[in-house]
Amino acid sequence: MAYLHHVLTVCNFLAFLLILSPLPWHIQSWNTGTCFYMLWCALGCLIHFINAIVYDGTLEVQSAIWCEMSGRLGAATSYGIPAAVLCINRRLFIISRGGSHRTPSRRTMVIADIGIAVLIPAVLTCLISLPQGHRSDLLEDIGCLQPYYNTVPAIMIQGLPPILIGLTSGVYGVLNVRVLYSRQTELKRLLSAGNITIDFSEYYRLFCLGTIDAIFTIPLATWTMYTLMTHTPFRPWIWADVKLDYNSIWLLPRPYWESYSSVQFKVGQWFNVLCALVFFAFFGCSKEARARYRRVILWAIKPFYKPKPPPQIQFKE
DSSP: OHHHHHHHHHHHHHHHHHHHTTHHHHHHTTOHHHHHHHHHHHHHHHHHHHHHHHTTTOOOOSOHHHHHHHHHHHHHHHHHHHHHHHHHHHHHHHHHTOSGGGSOOHHHHHHHHHIIIIIHHHHHHHHTTTTOOSSEEEETTTEEEOOOOOSHHHIIIIIHHHHHHHHHHHHHHHHHHHHHHHSHHHHHHHHHTSSSSSOHHHHHHHHHHHHHHHHHHHHHHHHHHHHHHHHSOOOOOOHHHHTTTTTOEEEEOHHHHHHHOOHHHHHHHTHHHHHHHHHIIIIISSHHHHHHHHHHHHHHHGGGOOOOOOOOOOOOO
């Protein structure tokens, strides 16, 4: 099954490029939730791609700092992507509530999105070090991953937050479904009034993206927490015991981790790629996106394209 490793490496690189292609016009529209979603997915794909290249067929530690940092950032994406989906569903709910007198200012909404999609994942990523027993796990062909030490703090910090974020996002998703099907005509009129930066088509695509991600986040996060709790023995959280030999990096050859890896682990390797492809399917292939791609292509080939001069008509005397 080694060929799947190379397929995953290529898919991570392609997903990194695809997920960032719609970023410029989402920044122009101040859609911070989708921007953070793209950035978190791109970060996860880039880390997996770099690690897969660096540690292809080897267990030699190239850089202990990079190993620990890439593991932390990879863990941060497990918080960041659900948090970005929460921002999307929350923004849609605020839009659907009514007119501009009930909608917070753009600055307030951006600050709230930054707090949800950046600050919360950053704080949780910093707290990961508390129940962390060693610096990193280095898996052959995969790279460095965040280690898990099965204790109560680890469950509270690593396992529970994605579930809570997903549940909150799911509540907003249910409210959005109710609004969409009970007040669809009013919602279309509100979005066509010009006071909001998105139209109904984009609203509906955001709604589908947020709903799909919220539906899959809750069972996947629950499955992940259950797998982590059951595949490793539960241990008492004693600081001296947890931090014993903390600076070590555990080296796991491919035959070893393949024999012990669960289905959840294999699905998790494709998580960022799938999230990126789902987003690109909704926003990277839209009519607006195709028009922008066309303008970029025309701009790129313009220096090399010399139009033929119009034929000159000569009159005979």
